[in-house]
Amino acid sequence: MRVTRPMLALTGAVVALALTGCGSGGEGQGDGEGKVPATATGSLERLAAEVKCKPNVQTDADEIRQALCGNGDGKFVLATFATDRGQREWLNGAKDYGGYYLVGRKWVAVGQERTVTRLRSTLGGTLEEGSEHMNPGGSHNRGDHGGDGPHG
Incomplete structure (x- = not known):
């Protein structure tokens, strides 16, 4: 089967929305931010x-x-690329489509922040981080939570 760029983007976007659309799951900001x-x-x-995950290849x-x-950290999509x-x-x-992305060389993990x-x-x-209009409450929007901003 020939996979086209629009198909790949749509597949990734649908999965990103499915994974990030359900609650933020708590603070956890300090977890994993130490030594990289x-x-x-x-x-x-x-x-x-x-x-430590068994990939379910889609x-x-x-x-x-x-x-x-x-895994114990949550659900996510893992993708590898040829180029x-x-x-x-x-x-x-x-x-x-929003979402949070961990990006390496020729790979991406997508899931909750x-x-x-x-x-x-x-x-x-x-x-x-994905588009701000698709990440309500994401870091793009953190300045607007005081109620004085244009979206408050």
Whole structure:
């Protein structure tokens, strides 16, 4: 089956919404924010093993491999990419739908903010946040909670 970019972005976006749309799960901001290890590399299975999850592969194509995962930190999507460009294109499309992303070289973990922050303590990587209009209460919006802002 030929997987197109719009299909990949839509798949990622649907999964991101499913995972991040249900409650924030608590504070947990300090968890995993201490020492950040060197960014992990490897196959989908190797990365999943690092965070102690058995991947349930949903997409297995030349350009992307994507799986649902869960461990003590929560549920998340783990995706690996054939190219850096493919990864960035996928991220650009998926981030329009909100969510929290832990980004490594040719891989991404997507889930609730608390979950990806905790995964970072094992996998390293960079935290990125999706579109502010799809992340109500996300860090983009934290300045508006006082009630004096335009959205209060």
